[in-house]
Amino acid sequence: MDTKCIIEIGGAASQCHAVEILKSWGYYVIVVDLDDKCAGSVLADKFYNVSTSDVDSIVDIAKKENACAVFSVQSDLGMMTAARVSEILGLKGTPLEIVELFTNKSRMRDFLKNNGYLYPEYRMCYSDEDIKEFAENNGYPFVIKPLNSQGSRGVKIIENEDMLPRLENSEQYNRGINGVIVEDYLGNEEYTVEGIVIEGKHYTLGISQKTHYENLNCVSKELYYSWSPEYDELISSHNHLIELTGLPFGITHSEYIKSKKGFILVEFAARGGGSMIASHVVPAISGWDVEEIYLRELLDEEVIIKKQEHNYSVLKFLELEERIIGRIEGIDDILAMESILHFELHYGVGDKVQPVLNDTNRHGFYIAWAKSAEELHEVMNKVEKILKVIYKE
Incomplete structure (x- = not known):
């Protein structure tokens, strides 16, 4: 690959895997984000302190830097901005009308209704x-x-x-x-489906069952990725649904609720799941690095389809007591475990833990993987025993 400039919209830690891939290929990577302390500001070759929704400013940056592509991962807002910028500049990307379908819940419902799919x-x-x-x-x-x-x-x-x-x-x-x-409201037996579109064909790469916080039925506490024959019909139906949207290429993240009538789509997104689902979980369970595949398609590079793996993984959010933290033990031991892909705690010693209100202010999380369900449960039990948060009286 020749050295060229490419812009990523959004520099959160969960979006940095794409930066690492591009830099390993020899690209000059620019990150734009309103947070000047975001992880991408350090990792990128150049950083612009600009809002991820500021289309005009990002267009100007892309022209100034002679960018060959503008993209985003794991963010609906970033995907929308990237589509608008790419359309203005005539760059390859996800078409704006497709991004709008995947980000507007009313259009999603109309699409399901018009194509004969179950919907609430x-x-x-x-x-x-x-x-x-x-x-x-x-x-x-x-x-x-x-x-x-x-x-x-x-x-x-x-x-x-x-x-x-x-x-x-x-x-x-x-x-x-x-x-x-x-x-x-259809209940809370909720599932996520992770996948990717390559040259118009959708591949389902993982399915998780969600559990929620006790008093927050709309906020996920755990996503447990496993494999079961009961998912076969869902996989077939979901692949067909995504292909009907006309998405030419890209990562997908969808959410379903299981009802008496079957699996009903809640929403789909033309991006990877947040909290490092696309960058960490999906490669672990499937053997496919979906962000690398997406970038190869964006940059017109060859994509090699390989055999899919069927591993197990969990994205587990931590729930702390709403008290002042006095001491934390076990984090280094957890990070040393081979099955732990990521661990982060959003509070430190002396902090007062605040209540979880939505997806954005959960207390922390870890990602683990294993070859079997039994091995994964052992890892989860070990993390629970090792991590100790001691609170002040």
């Missing part, structure tokens, strides 16, 4: 009266969601009339559009 009963709401009318017609519980937010922000389960929300409480999390979507 839903309605677009533009006023408090619209929400009340949906409740009167469909009953409780139901879910209210912003149209294009990420990380469960603004998502809430409404269980009775006393909990009826104001539109603005969820709408404030939208990006550039009005309204919210309300839909039937």
Whole structure:
């Protein structure tokens, strides 16, 4: 590969694997992010302290640096900005209309309905009266969601009339559009499906079953990746669904709920799952580095399809007590374990632990993998025994 400049939108730690890949190929990598202390600001060859939603500024940067491509991973907002910048500059990328389908929940529902797939009963709401009318017609519980937010922000389960929300409480999390979507609550037996599209063909590479925080049914506490014959029908149906969208290439992350009628799609995304799912979990369970494959397609490099592995993995979020931390033990021992792909704790000694409110402020997490379910459970039990957080009285 010739030395060329490429821009990644977003420099969070979970987005740095792509930077490492590109630098190993000899690319000059620029990262843009509003957080000037993000991990990508150090790793990149050059950093611009610019908002990931600032299309005009990123277009100017791309012109100035003569960038050959602009992309993002693990971020809906970054994907949308990259699509807009690439369209303006005539660069290869995910088409804007495809990104809009994958980021707008109302368009997703319409797409499912028009193509004969199961979907929750839903309605677009533009006023408090619209929400009340949906409740009167469909009953409780139901879910209210912003149209294009990420990380469960603004998502809430409404269980009775006393909990009826104001539109603005969820709408404030939208990006550039009005309204919210309300839909039937289908339960919390939730699954994620990870995959990638290569030359228009979708490959499912992993499926996890989610568990949630006890009092936060919309916030994941654990994603457990395993393999089962009961997933075969879901895999076939999901591959077909993604191919119907027209996504030409790219990583996918989707969420389903299992109901009496079958698996019902909650949402899909034309990006990798956050919290290092795309960069760490998917390669561990499948043997496919999906970010490398995505970048090869973006840059018109050859992609070699190899045999898929079927390993096991867990993305486990930590739950601490809401107290002041006095001492932490065991982190070095956990990091030394071969089965641990990543571990991070968002609090240190002397910090007051705050309550978990959504996906963005969970207390920390680790990622582990193994060749079998039995081995993975042993690893999880070992982590639980080793990690000790001692609180001040």
